[in-house]
Structure formats: C-alpha cells, structure tokens
Amino acid sequence: MTSSDLIFDKVTGPGSPFEIGERDGMRQFVNAPSDLNQMIERTRAFGDRPMIVEGDLRLSYADVFVRRDALAAALGIEKGDRVGLCMKNSAAWMIGFLAILARGGVAVAVNSRGAPNELAAMLDDVGAAIVLADSDRARRLREGGYAGRIIEAQEFPSDGTMALDPVSPAQADDAAAILFTSGTTGRVKGAVLSHKNLIHGIMLMQLSGVMILHGMAEKFGTDVETLRANLPQAAVLQVYPLFHISGLGSAFLSPMLAGSKIVVMHHWDPEEALRLIAAERVTMFTGVPTMLWDILNKAHLESADLSSLTNIGTGGQALPVNLLDAIRSACPQAFMGTGYGLTETSGSVAQAVGEDFIRNRTAAGRVLSLVDMKIDAPEGQAGEIMVRGPMVMKGYWNRPEETAAVLSADGWFRTGDIGMVDDEGYIFIVDRKKDMVISGGENIYCAEVERIMGAMDGVAECAAFGIPDERLGELLVAFVVGSGVTEQEIIQEVGEKLARYKAPGHVRFVSEPLPRNAVGKVDKIKLRAMWPDLAGV
Structure with missing residues (x-):
C-alpha cells in the first residue's frame, strides 16, 4: 500500500467530511449537502480575504x-x-x-x-x-x-x-447548471448537471487537495493543522474558460470553497501569465501543454519568478515526458498532477497528484474513489471507457435519443474515449472513439501516435489525424510544432516504438501553435482543412 493510499483511508474515514458510503447503488460522500x-x-466566513483579481478590480469574499x-x-x-x-x-x-x-x-x-x-x-x-x-x-x-x-x-x-x-x-437531483459540449463531433448538446453531480465533482477535487496537504505535512514532519495555519492563501490563475467544466469547477468553485484567490485572465498571454504569477503569488496553475511550454520558454528567457507555484497540472491525457521533465526542473518545489474527466462527468473521472502522478507518468490519472469503471472490450484490450457514479450528468437537455445513446438506464455513461485500466487503477487514454483512423484495415489511435511524437526532443506540439486515401481508405498524417527534428526521424521513431503501419505517412512542420477549440482541445477539423494548402503532397 502506498503513502497516498494510507492518506486516502485516513481522510475518508467515518465521521470525516469526505466519508464514503453507498447510496442508490453507488458510492457517494455521505456527508455532502444536497444544495x-x-x-x-x-x-461568507472568509470575509475580507481576497477572492477575485481582474485587472485593477480587486474583490474580497465580502465584496x-x-x-x-x-x-x-x-x-x-x-x-x-x-x-x-x-x-x-x-x-x-x-x-x-x-x-x-x-x-x-x-x-x-x-x-x-x-x-x-x-x-x-x-x-x-x-x-x-x-x-x-x-x-x-x-x-x-x-x-x-x-x-x-x-x-x-x-x-x-x-x-x-x-x-x-x-x-x-x-434537492440533490435538481438541475444546477447546463454546460454545452464542445461540438467538435456532431451538434452541440447541453449537459444537465444536478446539484449532486457538481457537489461530488467539486468534493473529489477538494479531496485531492486535502491529500496533497497531508502529503506535504508528512514530508515536512508536521501536522496538517499547523501546516494549514502557516501556509499563505492559495491563489489560482484562471485560464480555462468558465463555460467549460475545468474553468467552472477546478478554477472557480473549488478554489472559492477553499477560500482561495482567483486571478482572472481574459485570454492567454504567457508574458502576462508570468507577471500575474509573480505579482499575485499564484500557487496553482493548470493548463494545456501549449500553455505550459509557453510558460517554460518565457521563464528561461526572462528568468521569471515561479517560486510561488506549488501545484502544476494538466488534464485529458498524460503529459509528454519531455514537458514533464522540463516542468520539474523549472519548478522542483511544485506538486505535479494530471486528471481526466468530461463535461458529462462534472470533470471528474481520474486524477493523480504528487507521488501517484510520478509513479506512472504515462497515465491520465488513477480512477477516483467514487467512480465505477469498465472497459467495453475483452480483458486486457483497449476499449470504450464506461463510467458510473454520482458525478455523471442527468442527461442532455431536450435530447432524449442522444442521451439514451450514451447513458444507460442504470447510470453507465459511454465516454467515447478508448482506453485501458491497469491493476492499480491507472487509466491510459488511447484515443477518442471517433478520432480513430482506419488505414489499410488497421485501427490507428491518434493519441497513441501523438504520445510518441510528443516525447521526442524538439517537438513542442503535435497532432495526428486521417485524410482520405484511395489505396488505404485513410492515411495517417501529422502536423508538428518544433525544431531540430526531421520528418523521417519522426516517422522512424513512431514505427519503431509502435508499429510500422502506425507511423504517419507524411509529417509537416508549422511555426504557429496548433489551432484549438474553446475548451483547449486541438481542432482537428481545422487541421484537416489546412492540410491541402500546407502539405505539398
């Protein structure tokens, strides 16, 4: 049993705010409020403590x-x-x-x-x-x-x-919010999240924070309350859009409920982000890999002050190993973390921080304590990830057929993500179900290819996708942002690390960051539209 497992048992024990019990056939936080x-x-008790910083506007909790x-x-x-x-x-x-x-x-x-x-x-x-x-x-x-x-x-x-x-x-099952899915596949749908859904999603984030605090206390040889009393106010840099579950949950509601300061950014600007981190003593920063690379590159150029950062993370998939190593080198004092979730699951499915994260750096997190998970595939093979738990949405607003297609009567939600889970509960995301390329009759998961490319020296950002091909049906190709690496080196690396048929047929380099949609995911619809003009093949 790991140190984090022992801490988990301690903070979720009987009588604790995070006590876990079974209700309605699934595990829940038994002391959670309904509203x-x-x-x-x-x-309100935080009173005059700073809550929101937006430009020149500074508001306390009382304000x-x-x-x-x-x-x-x-x-x-x-x-x-x-x-x-x-x-x-x-x-x-x-x-x-x-x-x-x-x-x-x-x-x-x-x-x-x-x-x-x-x-x-x-x-x-x-x-x-x-x-x-x-x-x-x-x-x-x-x-x-x-x-x-x-x-x-x-x-x-x-x-x-x-x-x-x-x-x-x-009531716990009353609707609290409707958040729209990104709409990169099919029409936009509004996911209806109940009070119970959001509360459990937030409490799972809080549980992670409490476990980090216990881990820090253990590391420094003190008790949790002494550590808590001597820590400065936590501050989060809010870069994710608030209409997305990551912005709403992890960058607004969870920090607010912990009495943290929320520092608002209207749009991503690495120089402004570095200024705010230093000026506001930001302790928590979570962003997509492009943002993390931007921060690191600017930090090296300008000798920026990152000393306040104690928590750095990303989500969705594992960080490229070279990016992870660069962050740890620049911010050795910070706990690293990653997570996996969807709008439909209130942002919470899997998470790994600190020791849990470092132990398995290629995973997207460990399945959270309240999540039931199964893989729709024979044992040992990758398949569609299905989850059930108190954080799973009520359904899509006014879309009964689309709700029934992904949410069963007994609460199992089909995520549309392809992955595997190991014996320790670490989850590995292989790809989106609808983002798989079938080339010459072989299934190629783009995320698997991107993981190999992203770990190569000189590759800052990459994306693989399929284009029509008369002979193969689809041909896997890739865009790369980077320098000091060639097309042939990338093709060879993927072919050796995975399989020859999984290597991209063509790789093209671009100097600008890859286009992303409103929730930070690489926009492969735009990439496919760009390909004919930039590919030269």
Missing part, C-alpha cells in the same frame, strides 16, 4: 457576496428557471453564477466565443428566462436574433437595496 448553494454560503445578493434580488426568476451566462471570464461571470444559484435557478453557461446565431440558438434551445451578458455578447445575441431579456454586466447592482427572500434548498 450547492449551501456550500457556497459557508464561504462578492454584497454584489451577489444585490444581483440575485434583481433577477426576478422562479426556482428552476434557466438563466444564460454569456460573458468572457470575469468577476461578473462568477457573481452571475452565484446569484443564479442563490435564487434556485439553473445556470446555462454558453460558449461565449460562438457566432451570434450559435449563441442565440443555445439560449433559445433551453428556454432561458433571462441572460446575463457583457456588452459585446449582448450585441452578438441581438445580431443572432435573440429576443429575450438581457441584463448587461455594467448594469449589475453593486450594493444591496432589495431584500433577498429565502429560497427553499434544492
């Missing part, structure tokens, strides 16, 4: 609650009403979310980067009673034909003049 707003209300209460009183909604959130990352977005839940509403987090007709269609689809928007998105909504009520962020009340009538607590 997310009840957890939020507890953070945020004054604004939240004032906005909640002005919404004029009924319990269960859907309320749209259509803004860039901002204090206003977060205050809007809190106000919606305070009135018993359902927060509908739309992709604020969408085109006018897309934004209007999402809100019309859910029958939004009202929309909270910044001025730019309000204009886009009107351009897209949205005719409903909009309150613009600059109109939010900043102090309370209206009494906030009490609202009866939500």
